[in-house]
Amino acid sequence: MKPVKIIEGTAVPLDRSDVDTDQIIPSDWLKRVERTGFEKGLFSEWRDDKNFILNDEAYAGARILIAGPNFGTGSSREHAVWAIQQAGFDAVISPRFGPIFKNNATKNGLVPIEIDSQLGKQLISEVGKNPDLHFVIDIAQRSVEIPQLGLSIEFELEDSVQERFLKGLDDIGITLNNAEAITNFETNRGQWLPSQNLI
Amino acid sequence: MGRTLSQKIWDHHVVRSGDNLPDLLYIDLHLIHEVTSPQAFDGLRMNGRKVRRPDLTVATEDHNVPTENIDQPIEDEVSFKQIQTLRNNADEFGITNYPMGDPNQGIVHVIGPELGLTQPGMTVVCGDSHTSTHGAFGALAFGIGTSEVEHVLATQTLPQPEQETMSITINGQLPFGSSAKDVVLAVLAEVGTGGGIGAIAEFRGSVVESLSMEGRMTLCNMAIEFGAKAGLIAPDQITYDYLKGRKHSPKGDQWEEAIRFWDELKTDADAVFDREITLNGDMITPQVTWGTNPGQVIPVSGRVPKPDDFEDPAEQEAAQRALDYMGLTAGTKMSDVAVDTVFIGSCTNSRIEDLRSAAEVIKGKKVAEGVRTLVVPGSRKVKEIAEQEGLHEIFLESGFDWREPGCSMCLAMNPDKLTVGERSASTSNRNFEGRQGRGGRTHLVSPRVAAASAIAGYFATPEEL
Numbered sequence: 123m124k125p126v127k128i129i130e131g132t133a134v135p136l137d138r139s140d141v142d143t144d145q146i147i148p149s150d151w152l153k154r155v156e157r158t159g160f161e162k163g164l165f166s167e168w169r170d171d172k173n174f175i176l177n178d179e180a181y182a183g184a185r186i187l188i189a190g191p192n193f194g195t196g197s198s199r200e201h202a203v204w205a206i207q208q209a210g211f212d213a214v215i216s217p218r219f220g221p222i223f224k225n226n227a228t229k230n231g232l233v234p235i236e237i238d239s240q241l242g243k244q245l246i247s248e249v250g251k252n253p254d255l256h257f258v259i260d261i262a263q264r265s266v267e268i269p270q271l272g273l274s275i276e277f278e279l280e281d282s283v284q285e286r287f288l289k290g291l292d293d294i295g296i297t298l299n300n301a302e303a304i305t306n307f308e309t310n311r312g313q314w315l316p317s318q319n320l321i
Numbered sequence: 322m323g324r325t326l327s328q329k330i331w332d333h334h335v336v337r338s339g340d341n342l343p344d345l346l347y348i349d350l351h352l353i354h355e356v357t358s359p360q361a362f363d364g365l366r367m368n369g370r371k372v373r374r375p376d377l378t379v380a381t382e383d384h385n386v387p388t389e390n391i392d393q394p395i396e397d398e399v400s401f402k403q404i405q406t407l408r409n410n411a412d413e414f415g416i417t418n419y420p421m422g423d424p425n426q427g428i429v430h431v432i433g434p435e436l437g438l439t440q441p442g443m444t445v446v447c448g449d450s451h452t453s454t455h456g457a458f459g460a461l462a463f464g465i466g467t468s469e470v471e472h473v474l475a476t477q478t479l480p481q482p483e484q485e486t487m488s489i490t491i492n493g494q495l496p497f498g499s500s501a502k503d504v505v506l507a508v509l510a511e512v513g514t515g516g517g518i519g520a521i522a523e524f525r526g527s528v529v530e531s532l533s534m535e536g537r538m539t540l541c542n543m544a545i546e547f548g549a550k551a552g553l554i555a556p557d558q559i560t561y562d563y564l565k566g567r568k569h570s571p572k573g574d575q576w577e578e579a580i581r582f583w584d585e586l587k588t589d590a591d592a593v594f595d596r597e598i599t600l601n602g603d604m605i606t607p608q609v610t611w612g613t614n615p616g617q618v619i620p621v622s623g624r625v626p627k628p629d630d631f632e633d634p635a636e637q638e639a640a641q642r643a644l645d646y647m648g649l650t651a652g653t654k655m656s657d658v659a660v661d662t663v664f665i666g667s668c669t670n671s672r673i674e675d676l677r678s679a680a681e682v683i684k685g686k687k688v689a690e691g692v693r694t695l696v697v698p699g700s701r702k703v704k705e706i707a708e709q710e711g712l713h714e715i716f717l718e719s720g721f722d723w724r725e726p727g728c729s730m731c732l733a734m735n736p737d738k739l740t741v742g743e744r745s746a747s748t749s750n751r752n753f754e755g756r757q758g759r760g761g762r763t764h765l766v767s768p769r770v771a772a773a774s775a776i777a778g779y780f781a782t783p784e785e786l
């Protein structure tokens with residue numbers, strides 16, 4: 123994963139709650155064995171509606187997606203994160219995320235930003251009025267600045283996740299530093315535990 | 322202070338902790354399927370890594386597979402390629418795979434328990450959100466994404482941030498005709514789709530204790546629908562009776578040793594949960610979803626709600642959008658809503674007990690005219706047992722299709738799909754927009770209600786037929 127420090131740009135308001143992963147990337151797209159090319163699948167069923175916000179030219183080039191509560195509930199498909207990133211987004215703001223989606227996002231460098239739900243509504247309405255609002259997300263500070271609104275919002279990010287973002291660390295590499303501890307653990311596992319070698 | 326069931330399993334699997342890093346947990350069983358694994362194996366190859374414990378990894382083909390003519394090549398090329406990729410990866414990395422047509426093949430969350438691979442006190446993961454199903458055995462089981470699949474393949478561990486604990490107690494006794502599916506839908510009605518976020522939920526109480534393993538799996542299966550990391554139930558005699566003699570269950574002295582360990586797992590009397598909710602099981606009647614998320618639930622005897630019935634403006638909006646999508650008018654009685662399709666299947670309700678309960682309802686009756694009906698057993702074993710018991714004949718005589726095992730219309734990745742505007746009574750777990758096919762309208766119900774609705778042509782309970 124590449125390091126993520128500062129994300130600067132505009133945002134697009136997706137004023138819906140409970141946007142589940144089946145909407146983010148419909149299941150037909152999950153048959154692919156590649157890791158790229160998912161941008162066309164992003165919200166593909168909603169995109170047929172020409173009034174859908176992501177079809178609005180005014181929001182073209184936005185790097186931040188702002189959605190209602192319970193964004194990314196449902197399936198574990200990481201394809202949802204890939205699709206959002208490949209469509210050009212680097213961060214998603216929502217009052218609450220589906221937990222697997224949130225975790226998948228952090229593994230890929232997509233920043234999930236949880237904010238208070240009143241504030242979420244305010245942002246959706248402000249960005250709805252002004253597509254050019256400029257956002258600055260600072261991972262080191264755990265903050266979102268919107269100078270035109272005079273807003274500075276702090277958000278939570280676990281220390282270890284923050285460090286991975288800032289340094290662009292590979293999770294597997296970190297874990298493999300514990301190879302010895304893993305081997306020790308393995309020698310003490312219950313003898314009865316299932317294994318394909320025991321059939 | 323005492324510990325809960327999930328805390329005990331957690332503590333037992335910590336490989337390393339501290340240093341401001343999340344605990345590194347050892348994974349006892351890693352289940353794999355064709356959809357969420359190809360990019361993970363690619364990652365391994367790119368970094369020159371191996372699968373650390375192929376012996377603790379088991380693959381099956383379920384999401385994509387057709388449920389008819391499985392002796393023919395898969396027609397959909399993209400699906401075929403994905404299946405073929407899984408087979409190649411399993412070969413290359415030395416992993417056991419149960420391919421389409423194999424006696425052990427089936428939906429990943431059906432075959433794990435069936436083979437005795439899922440046991441109390443274990444950690445189980447799979448690149449699939451309904452991995453919570455395995456919690457029915459008192460295992461800590463949760464869904465992971467593809468990056469984590471790669472992580473587990475390479476290290477047999479996962480770093481995991483601490484979770485809160487939640488207890489969901491269902492007291493009393495279920496009325497006749499209500500099932501585990503109705504219980505979990507009632508829980509969803511109570512806590513909503515976000516009520517379990519950040520927590521591991523333990524189901525407790527007299528209703529839970531009296532459920533069979535099949536029922537417990539249905540309950541835990543849908544823990545993810547209210548956002549819980551995992552759902553689990555303390556193992557007891559019912560668990561042990563289910564496990565005894567299965568292919569991978571402990572044998573001989575090891576069975577005794579395992580039982581001694583399993584007996585220690587239950588939540589201590591003085592343990593405290595971070596969140597607690599309690600439901601009265603006496604009041605849980607058959608349930609149905611009316612909207613587009615699994616928290617939008619009413620009794621089958623109820624009426625479609627009005628957006629104004631909800632306090633929260635976000636919920637009001639969601640309700641309005643759901644009504645529009647579902648083509649429903651507020652105030653309509655569910656028993657006046659006609660069904661086009663009935664689907665009995667999915668990792669929620671495709672086990673032998675589910676098929677038995679549906680067959681009992683339809684025996685000697687005919688499916689209402691114009692209703693498309695399919696039964697998709699969760700695994701080849703379930704199919705075999707059902708056929709030995711003659712259930713398939715009951716289904717076929719009533720007019721149901723009797724299919725080959727797989728996920729099928731639960732997520733419509735294979736040819737079994739709803740068309741635009743088509744309305745289904747489905748025993749699966751998600752009623753999201755387009756989940757069962759683009760523009761399709763899904764209502765989640767128990768197998769009994771699905772079966773009765775097929776006969777009535779409208780949403781119905783067996784008692785109303």
Ligand code: SF4
Nearest residue numbers: 451667668728731732
């Ligand atoms: S049956 Fe449905 S929910 Fe279960 S694993 Fe298959 S697709 Fe997922």
